[in-house]
Amino acid sequence: MSEPRDGHRTEGQGLGRDRRLVRDLRALGAGVAPPDLLANVLSRVRLGDAYWTLDTPVGPVFVAYNDGGISAVMRAAAVGDVAGFERAFRERHARPAHPVTRPPAALAHAVERQLGGDRRADLRFDLRGRSDFERAVLLKAREIPPGEVRPYGWIAREIGRPGAVRAVGTALGNNPVPLLIPCHRVVRSDGRVGDYAFGGAAKRAVLAAEGLDPDRLEGLARAGVCYHGSDTTHVYCFPTCAHARRITDRHRVAFRSDEEAAAAGYRPCRVCRPALAS
Ligand SMILES: [Zn+2]
Known part of the structure; x- marks a missing residue:
């Protein structure tokens, strides 16, 4: 579908025509129009996004999208019913969201794969x-695999802003698409879930659904354990790294800091990168 050629018309005319277009498109009825038609047209004419409801480990969520990608994920428990979601969406994005009975199959499939822990899920996000x-x-x-966590400081260092730990926390707290961009896999620098x-509470539930034990994480944090190393490979990891989880009890060594690990002759894992390799 081409862009509307509305450069010369007045705002009022354009809006009226857009409303008629939307009305006509909706009148096509479910099952006649392709399921992504409404979202694409709404997005092209800047009239808003489409959304549907999805069940997740933290209860139903509303997922909004447009032709740029997923634009919002909100918990029903937080915003209430569809009217509450539409109000919250409009407040946040200054445009409306319209319900669809089902999203495009490819999009629904990608979302399911992402929620199922498949990091290759081909999802796009509208982060305008x-x-x-x-x-x-x-x-x-x-990039953090499901069932693993990294501290805020890891994100800060990985994106080249090691001093911006607090700002990383703020950016994740404002994540417009929780669950699908897994900010729940980022924890406090002392290891607590945060x-x-x-x-x-929802963060603990989502992590548990991915196979992590939040109580174990908190236990390690209380004990001051930041890393686990293997006394056979002399490599150390974040405790939830897949490589760390393979270390048997007999060969597991705990470290409270990367300095401590380095002093013991251990080098950082190249996969979870607990510190910059020297
Ligand atoms: Zn590792």
């Missing part, structure tokens, strides 16, 4: 309005 820094933080969080865009 976010700063370059916020985008870098959010996209870096996508805050979450959906709240601390």
Whole structure:
């Protein structure tokens, strides 16, 4: 579908025509029009996004999208019913969102794969309005495998802003698409689970659904353990790294800092990168 040629018409005429277009498109009815038609047209004429409801480990969520990608994920428990979501969406994005009974099959499939822990899921995100820094933080969080966590400081260092730990926390707290951009996999620098865009209890629930034991994480944090190393390979990792989880009890060594690990002759894992390799 081509862009509307509305450069010369008045704003009022354009709006009226757009409303008629939307009315006509909706009148096509479910099952006649392709499921992505409404979202694409709404997005092209800047009239808003489409959304649907999805069940997740933290209850139903509303997922909004346009032809730029996923634009919002909000918990029903936080915004209430569809009217509450539409109000919250309009407040945040200054444009409306319209319900669809089902999203495009490819999009629904990609979302399911992402929620199922498949990092190769081909999902795009509409992160307009976010700063370059916020985008870098959010996209870096996508690199953390399901069932693993990294501290805020890791994101800060990985994106080349090691001093911006607090700003990383703020950017993740404002994640417009929680669950799909997995900000729940980023924890406090002392190892505690910490805050979450959906709240601390929801963060523990999502991590548990990915196979992590939040109580174990908190236990390690209380003990001051930041890293686990293997006394056979002399490599150390974040405790949730897949490589660290393969270390048997007999060969596991705990470290409270990267200095301690380095002093013991251990080098950082190249996969989870607990510190810059020297
Ligand atoms: Zn590792």
